[in-house]
Amino acid sequence: MDIRLKIVQLAHALLQKAGRGGSFPGTLALKMDPDFIQKFKMPPVVILVTGTNGKTTTNNLIAESLRAAGLRTINNRRGDNLNVGIASLLAASSDSDFNIRADAAVIEVDELTLYRQFKNLKPTHLIVNNFFRDQLDRAGEMETIIRRIQEVTEDFDGHIILNGDDPNTLRIADTAHRAKISYFSVGRNALSREQTDEASEGKFCPRCGRALQYEYYQYSHIGRFHCPYDHFGVIEPDVYIEKADFGNQTFTWQGKEFHTFLNTIYGVYNCAGVLAVMKTLRLDPSFADQVFSTFEIKEGRNERFELSEPCYINLIKNPTGTNETMKYITGRSEDMNLCILLNDNDQDGHDVSWIWDAHFERLNIPNIKTIVCSGLRAYDMALRLKYEGLEDRIIVIENAKDAVHWLNEQHMLSYIMATYTALHSTRALLRREAGK
Amino acid sequence: MKLKILWMYHDLMDLYGDKGNAEVLRVRAQKRNIECTVDTCTLGQKADIADYDLFFMGGGADHEQSLIYEDLIARKQNIIDAMHSGTAFLLICGGYQLFGQYYRDQDGKTIDGLGIFDYYTESTDRDHRCIGNIAVETTMDGKTFKAVGFENHGGQTKNVSTPFGRVLSGQGNTFGNEYEGFMNGQVLATYMHGPLLPKNPMIADALIARALKKNYGHVELAPIDDTLENKARETMLKRLKAL
Numbered sequence: 001m002d003i004r005l006k007i008v009q010l011a012h013a014l015l016q017k018a019g020r021g022g023s024f025p026g027t028l029a030l031k032m033d034p035d036f037i038q039k040f041k042m043p044p045v046v047i048l049v050t051g052t053n054g055k056t057t058t059n060n061l062i063a064e065s066l067r068a069a070g071l072r073t074i075n076n077r078r079g080d081n082l083n084v085g086i087a088s089l090l091a092a093s094s095d096s097d098f099n100i101r102a103d104a105a106v107i108e109v110d111e112l113t114l115y116r117q118f119k120n121l122k123p124t125h126l127i128v129n130n131f132f133r134d135q136l137d138r139a140g141e142m143e144t145i146i147r148r149i150q151e152v153t154e155d156f157d158g159h160i161i162l163n164g165d166d167p168n169t170l171r172i173a174d175t176a177h178r179a180k181i182s183y184f185s186v187g188r189n190a191l192s193r194e195q196t197d198e199a200s201e202g203k204f205c206p207r208c209g210r211a212l213q214y215e216y217y218q219y220s221h222i223g224r225f226h227c228p229y230d231h232f233g234v235i236e237p238d239v240y241i242e243k244a245d246f247g248n249q250t251f252t253w254q255g256k257e258f259h260t261f262l263n264t265i266y267g268v269y270n271c272a273g274v275l276a277v278m279k280t281l282r283l284d285p286s287f288a289d290q291v292f293s294t295f296e297i298k299e300g301r302n303e304r305f306e307l308s309e310p311c312y313i314n315l316i317k318n319p320t321g322t323n324e325t326m327k328y329i330t331g332r333s334e335d336m337n338l339c340i341l342l343n344d345n346d347q348d349g350h351d352v353s354w355i356w357d358a359h360f361e362r363l364n365i366p367n368i369k370t371i372v373c374s375g376l377r378a379y380d381m382a383l384r385l386k387y388e389g390l391e392d393r394i395i396v397i398e399n400a401k402d403a404v405h406w407l408n409e410q411h412m413l414s415y416i417m418a419t420y421t422a423l424h425s426t427r428a429l430l431r432r433e434a435g436k
Numbered sequence: 437m438k439l440k441i442l443w444m445y446h447d448l449m450d451l452y453g454d455k456g457n458a459e460v461l462r463v464r465a466q467k468r469n470i471e472c473t474v475d476t477c478t479l480g481q482k483a484d485i486a487d488y489d490l491f492f493m494g495g496g497a498d499h500e501q502s503l504i505y506e507d508l509i510a511r512k513q514n515i516i517d518a519m520h521s522g523t524a525f526l527l528i529c530g531g532y533q534l535f536g537q538y539y540r541d542q543d544g545k546t547i548d549g550l551g552i553f554d555y556y557t558e559s560t561d562r563d564h565r566c567i568g569n570i571a572v573e574t575t576m577d578g579k580t581f582k583a584v585g586f587e588n589h590g591g592q593t594k595n596v597s598t599p600f601g602r603v604l605s606g607q608g609n610t611f612g613n614e615y616e617g618f619m620n621g622q623v624l625a626t627y628m629h630g631p632l633l634p635k636n637p638m639i640a641d642a643l644i645a646r647a648l649k650k651n652y653g654h655v656e657l658a659p660i661d662d663t664l665e666n667k668a669r670e671t672m673l674k675r676l677k678a679l
Contacts (some may be wrong), residue, residue: 141497203447209503350568351586355630356453379668383634386664387459396667 001041001096004032008091023080026087033284038120040090045071045104045276049168050111050149051129053158053321055081056271057301058129059263059292061274066104068287069278075106075361078299082110083117115148118156125280126179127161127273131168132220132320133357142168150175159280161273164235165222171206174232180317182280184272185224185237186251189244191215191265192223198323198359205232218265220320239276244268247251253285261295266324300423302328307408313416313430315423316340317348319358321326322417326362329415335367336413339403341375341422349420352377361388369412370395374403375422404429437654439465439472439647442488444531445496445504446476451527452588454494454528461490462638467660470648478575479507485518495529495629496543498559505547508534512550519552525623526643528632532618532625533557545561549623549637553625555618557591565590566665570606570628571678572616576642582679584672585628588636593618595625600626605676622646635669 012025021424029036045066049059056079063075074093086107094100109117111131118126128149131142146168153160153176163170164183173181196217205212205227212233217223226233244251246263253275260267271292278285297303300315314329316322329338343355344350363371363385371394373381378398385394397403406431407414418426443458460475477483485491498502519525525535533539536549537556549556562613569588573580583601592610599609600617607615609627617626624643626632633640641657648655673679 140498141499143497143499204503349631351452351588353453353456353586353631356456356634377668377671379664379671380635383664383668384456387456387463387634396664 002098004029004036005030005039005091005094005098006096009094009096010321012088012092023082023084023088025091026080026084026089029087029091030083036087037090037117038059040098041096042122043074043100043102043105045124045281047104047106047125047127048114048116048121048123049106049108049116049127049129051127051163052111052132052233052318054129055079055108056264057297058127058270058273059106061270061288061295062127062277063104063106064291064295065274065278065288066106066281066283068290069283071103072101073104073106074100074102076108079108081108082113085297086121088115111145111149114151116153122155122181123158125159125161125277126156127277128163128169128172129273130133130163130166130222132318133354146171161276161280163222163269163273164237165218165224165227165269167206167212167221167233169271169433170233170235174207180280182276184239184269184276185235186218186241186244186268186272188216188224189218190246191244192218196220196223198320201382205230206371207232219324220270220305222269231311238279239272241268241272256285258285258289259293262297264324266327271400282433300418300427303434305427306434307414307430308411309413311407311414311416311434312432313418313423313426315420316417317420319354322355322358323362325417326359330362330365330368332413333367334413335369336415337370337372337407337410338363338368339372339374339407339416340381341380341400341403341415341416341418341426342373342377343375343419344377345421355381355384360385360390363386369393370410372397372403372406374398374400375419400426403404403431408433437470437648437652438586439470439644440488441472441474441490441492442483442485442648443474443476444491444493445478445508446494447478448500448504448569449494449496449530451497451529452586452629453631454629457526457528457633457640458492458639460499460633461492461629464637464640464660465539465644468657470644479504485511485514486523488518488523489650490524490526490643491515491518491530491579492526493531493534495531501530501534501539502547505534509548509550512552515552516549519622522622524643524650525625525644527623527625528629529589529627532627533593535623535625536593537595553618553623554599555593555596559590560592561590564611566611566627568606569672569676570608570616571604571605572601572608572628572678573604574601574619574639576614576619576624576639577645577666579638581598581638582673583628583632583639584669584670584676584678585626585630585632585636587616587627588629589627600624604678611626612638621655635665635672637665
């Protein structure tokens with residue numbers, strides 16, 4: 001028995017009892033013992049989930065699918081993907097001798113810190129969703145992130161599951177010579193395009209530097225591409241999705257129909273990744289389909305609150321995710337108000353310049369009546385929208401509480417897009433406002 | 437009046453929202469009834485830079501910078517011709533660095549710059565970068581004012597004879613430097629992203645005036661409503677205790 005582990009577990013139990021989660025136990029653990037994480041005897045299956053967008057969703061879809069298949073599974077379901085969150089999860093799931101009481105662990109790991117924790121977590125699987133421009137001051141250049149992940153996977157001999165339609169993730173296959181690599185890919189569908197104005201990274205072949213050729217784009221730089229000179233991007237996918245149907249929320253794989261939990265292209269990619277994981281574990285994909293049909297995105301992923309009229313809140317953190325959220329919102333034809341909460345705290349990223357890389361011109365449709373700009377950088381947001389000809393529809397209400405109250409008073413459908421640190425406080429405000 | 441802008445390597449040198457600068461120049465010119473065109477030019481494409489009134493180039497990661505480098509060097513004479521013809525220049529980050537003597541990256545690999553100015557840039561290691569909000573005080577064409585931006589550079593630029601501004605908060609050309617960027621009567625080169633121009637309309641207007649000078653001599657630009665611009669800038673100046 002390890003006394004420090006016991007203390008951490010006790011702290012966790014007390015917080016649980018008080019109805020509070022959080023990563024305090026992990027912070028405490030790492031303070032007492034910096035090598036805390038590597039002490040655990042991990043279960044036979046350890047799946048690490050990383051990438052820029054969709055980590056939390058993918059993590060939960062995989063964990064639920066494994067549970068449906070009968071595996072005792074632990075996962076950091078709220079997206080606490082830094083060292084302290086992972087330490088909390090492991091402490092809460094282990095006996096007093098560092099044995100994890102589970103058949104499988106599915107762990108979302110922040111793409112920036114993955115290289116530090118990779119070996120300590122003793123993974124059997126690594127799944128990489130995508131790499132987009134994210135909060136760049138936090139992330140540094142994407143080049144550094146990819147290079148570091150390449151370094152730690154060079155001698156990894158487990159499974160690596162990659163989005164085969166992202167030139168950035170595919171680079172990992174070029175250097176992970178010992179791993180068993182699987183790819184997932186999504187075929188042409190109603191949303192695929194021959195041209196794009198969204199791609200910002202990965203336009204060039206990482207092997208030879210020449211321009212990549214795309215047969216089609218799905219969103220951002222995700223699509224079917226190859227280099228005509230050295231064949232980078234020519235893959236045989238282990239999971240190839242066809243007939244993605246966003247109206248019926250279905251797609252097919254190997255002739256069998258599956259359901260999706262969200263009618264967006266990135267939702268289909270999340271499902272494809274999960275199916276690729278199921279395949280490497282030789283688990284029946286119908287367990288995953290059960291999860292896809294019933295899964296609800298929670299906590300700031302199109303989460304609904306009952307104000308005077310429904311209000312939905314979405315997390316935004318980078319141009320690609322924001323573009324996809326806006327596509328979804330502007331697909332609705334009802335009159336609505338919008339609120340964009342832009343903060344620049346540590347977890348949001350101090351640099352808000354990414355709003356200039358996102359396609360806010362999409363909001364210039366007549367059924368969006370007013371856009372409330374709020375948060376610490378409300379005026380930066382307002383200024384960004386001014387440049388999309390939305391000047392007459394912007395109001396600035398810096399205080400989030402007042403902004404939520406304003407939305408409620410309008411008696412109109414509304415959507416909130418909030419950066420990370422604004423999300424949780426705004427959800428609390430919405431709950432209170434809905435209870436009035 | 438006409439204003440012709442060339443946005444160089446728009447598809448490669450576009451980090452941290454730099455594209456917003458081109459948009460600001462275009463919109464602010466149009467509001468003054470100036471007929472403004474923004475052309476783009478990238479690897480292997482032809483353009484006569486001297487034919488333009490304003491040349492804009494943004495920042496790029498090391499990888500992108502290495503892709504454009506040869507193409508840029510091949511245009512050196514054309515760039516010098518443009519300077520002689522009176523074209524104004526806005527260079528951000530990587531664009532700034534490449535107009536100097538050389539750039540040494542974090543792995544010690546050195547690429548020659550255009551060598552038009554005396555400054556040179558040496559990168560620190562990967563884990564140490566000048567990152568954060570920055571405020572400077574500058575004087576452009578007789579007017580002194582404060583400007584804000586976001587710097588994010590590993591490169592330490594030295595031997596700058598005439599900087600763009602005095603640092604009020606942030607790092608500047610090197611860690612803890614008193615000065616930021618490079619400027620002469622024709623060229624503004626800076627590490628300030630943000631993007632630079634939306635929150636600093638005084639810089640945008642000064643650049644437009646400099647560009648118009650090429651064909652029209654001194655032009656007085658009519659004032660326009662900058663309430664949101666000023667609010668956004670003042671919010672940051674206040675936070676940086678630089679107001």
